[in-house]
Amino acid sequence: MSTTEHTASADWLQSVRWNSAENRLDLLDQRLLPDEIVYLALTTSEQVWDAIKQLAVRGAPAIGISAAYGVYLGVRDHSGGRDELLDAAVKQCDYLATSRPTAVNLFWALDRMKQRARELASAGTEPEALKQALLDEAKLIQSEDEETCRLIGEHALSLFEDGMGLLTHCNAGGLATARYGTALAPMYLAQERGIRLKVYADETRPVLQGARLTAFELQQAGVDVTLICDNMAGAVMSKGWVQAVIVGTDRVAANGDVANKIGTYSVAVLAKAHGIPVYVACPTSTIDMNTPTGADIPIEERHEDEITQGFGKRTAPQGIKVYNPAFDVTPNEYVTAIITEKGIVRAPYTENLKKLFN
Numbered sequence: 233m234s235t236t237e238h239t240a241s242a243d244w245l246q247s248v249r250w251n252s253a254e255n256r257l258d259l260l261d262q263r264l265l266p267d268e269i270v271y272l273a274l275t276t277s278e279q280v281w282d283a284i285k286q287l288a289v290r291g292a293p294a295i296g297i298s299a300a301y302g303v304y305l306g307v308r309d310h311s312g313g314r315d316e317l318l319d320a321a322v323k324q325c326d327y328l329a330t331s332r333p334t335a336v337n338l339f340w341a342l343d344r345m346k347q348r349a350r351e352l353a354s355a356g357t358e359p360e361a362l363k364q365a366l367l368d369e370a371k372l373i374q375s376e377d378e379e380t381c382r383l384i385g386e387h388a389l390s391l392f393e394d395g396m397g398l399l400t401h402c403n404a405g406g407l408a409t410a411r412y413g414t415a416l417a418p419m420y421l422a423q424e425r426g427i428r429l430k431v432y433a434d435e436t437r438p439v440l441q442g443a444r445l446t447a448f449e450l451q452q453a454g455v456d457v458t459l460i461c462d463n464m465a466g467a468v469m470s471k472g473w474v475q476a477v478i479v480g481t482d483r484v485a486a487n488g489d490v491a492n493k494i495g496t497y498s499v500a501v502l503a504k505a506h507g508i509p510v511y512v513a514c515p516t517s518t519i520d521m522n523t524p525t526g527a528d529i530p531i532e533e534r535h536e537d538e539i540t541q542g543f544g545k546r547t548a549p550q551g552i553k554v555y556n557p558a559f560d561v562t563p564n565e566y567v568t569a570i571i572t573e574k575g576i577v578r579a580p581y582t583e584n585l586k587k588l589f590n
């Protein structure tokens with residue numbers, strides 16, 4: 233990625249920042265956390281595509297927000313008339329949509345950008361004003377996400393009590409969103425209100441989002457967090473230390489099946505065996521009513537190096553066959569409730585998710 237980079241202080245870890253002074257996108261490079269806090273300075277949509285593909289920015293809402301800014305970066309130097317600009321904006325949306333396949337927030341944000349561009353063009357908006365409106369739309373997607381996450385946190389916190397143990401998988405925190413996160417939002421609100429929650433963070437092999445990101449951001453915020461390896465979750469549950477599992481998601485199908493980071497399904501099965509509720513926290517933009525079931529969700533497969541040399545050294549024999557899906561699907565019968573900014577949805581999901589959109 234050919235970008236200039238700069239470091240920032242550790243006290244404000246906003247993963248996506250629009251830099252108005254420089255008219256560019258500053259993205260916290262999450263690949264370097266927790267060791268280094270480095271912001272990438274992005275000025276082209278190709279750089280945004282790379283940042284999404286290579287997980288410099290990751291987490292469903294943060295990917296969508298970044299891609300929206302990417303659309304603006306892709307058209308801001310366009311010199312043609314209104315119709316050519318609209319074509320270019322639509323092409324940028326289609327291009328950015330190829331960066332990752334599973335998180336529906338990416339397509340949701342890009343569809344919203346496309347729709348805005350079409351509305352403005354058909355209203356006769358001049359090219360420079362149209363470009364500015366696309367930037368404003370990206371900013372709006374970001375600011376709305378912050379409010380959405382806070383509301384998710386409020387709803388989720390209503391399910392928890394002082395002293396409870398929670399287990400989470402991957403990172404669905406502030407780093408994955410505009411702020412607060414989805415699954416981690418109630419932990420931040422609890423912290424603000426003096427409600428003590430004890431969090432167990434799965435390290436989340438192979439890319440270690442739990443160890444590098446969740447443990448890091450909760451520790452920074454002073455939340456009581458304990459890091460465990462993925463294969464310790466069952467043992468921790470059997471000791472009675474976990475009263476609820478809460479995770480984020482990349483896409484919820486219309487029947488309530490949930491795609492999330494690989495390993496979520498195993499956690500859900502373990503939780504069911506121990507009688508522990510499994511909560512899935514997400515904005516309604518993560519619910520894809522056009523995807524009937526989990527079997528229809530495209531699951532990204534990533535490079536074998538994430539498994540064979542994920543720790544910076546080779547940990548498997550050369551030439552070994554590797555299977556590396558980035559996500560799995562948890563069937564709806566393992567999901568106790570889906571917590572959105574509009575409220576808490578329970579089974580039957582096909583019926584109740586539909587009601588959410590009416």
Ligand code: MRU
Pocket residue numbers: 290291292293335401402403404405408409413414415441479480481482492493558
């Ligand atoms: O591959 P990643 O790190 O983008 O995967 C992220 C997750 O699986 C998150 O749990 C999900 O996107 C929800 S983020 C609020």
